[in-house]
Amino acid sequence: MAAIISAEGVGKVFQQRVSQPGILGAIRSFVAPVTRPVHAVADITFSIAAGEAVGYLGPNGAGKSTMIKMLTGILTPSVGEVTVLGRKPQQERVANARDIGVVFGQRTQLWWDLPLSDSFELHRRLYRVPDALFSKNRAALSDMMELTSFIERPVRHLSLGQRMRAEIAMALMHDPKILFLDEPTIGLDVVAKDVVRKFLSRINRERGTTIILTTHDLQDIEEICPRLIMVDEGRLLFDGTLPALRKSFGARRRLTLEFSGDPGEVRLVGARPSGGEGLLREFLLEDDGRSLVQLLAALEASSDVRDVRLHEPSIEEVIRTHYQSKGSAPAPVTGRPAVPA
Amino acid sequence: MRETLSLLFYLVRLRVRTRLEFRASLVIAWTAQGFGYAGVFTSIWIILTRFENIGGWSWPQMALFLGFHTLGYALGACFTLVQLRGMEEIVRGGEFDMLLVRPINPWAYLVFSGFNIEYGGHILLGLGLIVWALPQVGIVWSLPSALMLFGGLISSAFITASCITVVSACALVLQRARYLFGLYFDFWELSRYPASIFAPVFQLALLTVIPLGYMAYVPVSVLLGRPVPYLGAFAPFASLAAGPLAVLAAAAFWRFCLRRYQGGGG
Numbered sequence: 001m002a003a004i005i006s007a008e009g010v011g012k013v014f015q016q017r018v019s020q021p022g023i024l025g026a027i028r029s030f031v032a033p034v035t036r037p038v039h040a041v042a043d044i045t046f047s048i049a050a051g052e053a054v055g056y057l058g059p060n061g062a063g064k065s066t067m068i069k070m071l072t073g074i075l076t077p078s079v080g081e082v083t084v085l086g087r088k089p090q091q092e093r094v095a096n097a098r099d100i101g102v103v104f105g106q107r108t109q110l111w112w113d114l115p116l117s118d119s120f121e122l123h124r125r126l127y128r129v130p131d132a133l134f135s136k137n138r139a140a141l142s143d144m145m146e147l148t149s150f151i152e153r154p155v156r157h158l159s160l161g162q163r164m165r166a167e168i169a170m171a172l173m174h175d176p177k178i179l180f181l182d183e184p185t186i187g188l189d190v191v192a193k194d195v196v197r198k199f200l201s202r203i204n205r206e207r208g209t210t211i212i213l214t215t216h217d218l219q220d221i222e223e224i225c226p227r228l229i230m231v232d233e234g235r236l237l238f239d240g241t242l243p244a245l246r247k248s249f250g251a252r253r254r255l256t257l258e259f260s261g262d263p264g265e266v267r268l269v270g271a272r273p274s275g276g277e278g279l280l281r282e283f284l285l286e287d288d289g290r291s292l293v294q295l296l297a298a299l300e301a302s303s304d305v306r307d308v309r310l311h312e313p314s315i316e317e318v319i320r321t322h323y324q325s326k327g328s329a330p331a332p333v334t335g336r337p338a339v340p341a
Numbered sequence: 342m343r344e345t346l347s348l349l350f351y352l353v354r355l356r357v358r359t360r361l362e363f364r365a366s367l368v369i370a371w372t373a374q375g376f377g378y379a380g381v382f383t384s385i386w387i388i389l390t391r392f393e394n395i396g397g398w399s400w401p402q403m404a405l406f407l408g409f410h411t412l413g414y415a416l417g418a419c420f421t422l423v424q425l426r427g428m429e430e431i432v433r434g435g436e437f438d439m440l441l442v443r444p445i446n447p448w449a450y451l452v453f454s455g456f457n458i459e460y461g462g463h464i465l466l467g468l469g470l471i472v473w474a475l476p477q478v479g480i481v482w483s484l485p486s487a488l489m490l491f492g493g494l495i496s497s498a499f500i501t502a503s504c505i506t507v508v509s510a511c512a513l514v515l516q517r518a519r520y521l522f523g524l525y526f527d528f529w530e531l532s533r534y535p536a537s538i539f540a541p542v543f544q545l546a547l548l549t550v551i552p553l554g555y556m557a558y559v560p561v562s563v564l565l566g567r568p569v570p571y572l573g574a575f576a577p578f579a580s581l582a583a584g585p586l587a588v589l590a591a592a593a594f595w596r597f598c599l600r601r602y603q604g605g606g607g
Contacts, residue, residue: 014603066604074441075604099445107439113359122355125348126443 002048004178004210006072010080011234012041012066035239042068042234043080050177053204053211053219055228057319063234064214068182071212072102072305088205098127101171101209105183108283109167110155116166120173127174134173142171144199160191172203178210179203185217199222218319230319237322245315249322252284255295258307281304348445353452360458371462372415378466381533382407396538400504401477403535410533410557413497415463421502424455425509429519432512432605446508448595480564488575493560497583500556502586503591510591513598516605532556537570544570548579553581
């Protein structure tokens with residue numbers, strides 16, 4: 001499928017004031033300020049096809065928000081080129097804005113003191129949504145996000161979860177081709193997070209809306225985004241699927257065997273013992289594609305296995321593994337070519 | 342175009358509805374502003390009754406001047422001041438980013454969504470002073486003088502909105518603008534008096550780089566047939582042209598700063 005978003009060697013440099021210590025330093029800074037370039041985004045290349053759901057992941061200060069701002073037309077790249085739906089977002093900001101939806105988890109687009117329905121009506125006028133389409137979308141999205149019971153209530157009386165559901169529904173009211181979400185589940189309780197994740201997954205699946213999501217909650221990505229792009233210190237670390245990430249970053253599946261009696265020393269071909277005591281034994285499995293049945297078949301026939309548990313490493317574990325070993329890691333890992341298959 | 346105007350009008354309606362949600366605070370704001378202005382005008386009246394005139398301006402002439410200044414300012418500020426004065430917070434809090442992802446000019450959105458009906462008190466006060474003073478200052482009414490009155494008021498409102506826009510636009514680049522508003526209001530205080538009472542350098546400044554002299558001094562002088570230093574016979578034209586020229590300059594400066602915007606918070 002053709003790419004609708006592409007970033008080619010994109011970089012963004014900000015000039016940051018260097019503060020000097022002490023009162024003399026403060027005076028020197030005042031008279032002759034010294035600045036240093038900060039590379040918020042450095043040489044990033046990727047492309048995203050229509051209908052994809054992509055998680056944009058990285059620690060604080062990794063350059064996630066800066067990249068989202070360049071894609072949505074807020075900022076211009078210092079180097080390289082960003083195109084969204086064939087346009088340069090900042091040069092054609094208004095046209096770009098009509099075709100995208102944006103949700104910033106920590107900022108609201110709703111009118112605080114007025115009923116939710118007024119914000120929706122303003123959105124209709126802003127995006128020039130035809131009446132019939134607006135009525136259809138409003139009814140469908142209100143139903144999917146369960147907004148009907150509070151749609152006439154002032155926004156200031158809504159809970160954070162209700163507001164976020166409303167924000168996301170509103171961002172989709174004009175049928176955007178791409179939905180950008182910056183930390184959409186931040187601060188939500190477990191139930192609200194679940195509603196939001198299921199909704200986004202459904203929107204991506206049923207409407208084919210392309211989703212770009214930044215988050216710190218890795219479960220968001222596991223449930224919504226088959227593909228993830230991982231950045232750190234402005235640079236691209238990884239671009240690919242979740243299984244490829246696990247493979248690239250060396251996180252292993254963990255197998256726990258529970259025996260009926262003391263098994264003594266247990267050997268399992270293709271697995272490395274990693275702990276366990278008493279009746280339990282744990283192994284880290286090599287990423288060689290073997291199934292659980294194949295692994296267990298390698299156990300000695302006399303083994304009295306009572307229970308078996310296979311633990312897939314979460315993204316969190318994968319990333320933690322990566323950051324913990326970052327000091328010793330010689331080079332960044334890339335698991336996928338820039339252009340998706 | 343019709344859709345844009347309808348959208349801007351809808352933003353004003355939303356803002357007015359929001360403000361009317363809190364009736365008590367609105368009435369308190371109107372009353373407080375009325376008292377604030379009444380205090381300033383009373384002090385000017387006391388000076389005038391003590392010295393009979395200020396730089397040759399009698400109390401009815403000064404009342405017309407102050408009414409013109411208050412009304413022109415209120416018409417410009419009701420669209421701009423409250424929201425653009427907070428531009429520093431809007432930028433640093435990331436709210437401006439949110440405006441840039443909407444298919445609308447961010448200035449227009451800010452201005453119309455922040456329309457402030459609290460200026461109702463200013464407008465009533467300004468109108469009241471003008472209506473009281475006009476019959477007493479002996480203006481010979483004609484089409485040019487009527488044009489001067491209404492055109493001058495619109496020009497005055499444009500100058501106010503332009504100055505506030507220019508100051509707020511600095512926040513897009515510097516992320517700071519509040520101290521510049523302090524500076525603006527220092528000069529604005531000067532423009533509450535006829536420029537002719539100040540030293541020539543201030544007169545010149547108020548008619549050129551800080552065009553606040555066109556808010557009331559020049560148009561009211563023209564209406565009263567008083568000479569205007571430096572402008573002479575050019576004063577009527579300058580008075581009407583100052584507002585639109587200030588708007589063009591402010592729009593260019595806003596665009597200049599917007600192109601250099603590097604984001605705020607987050």
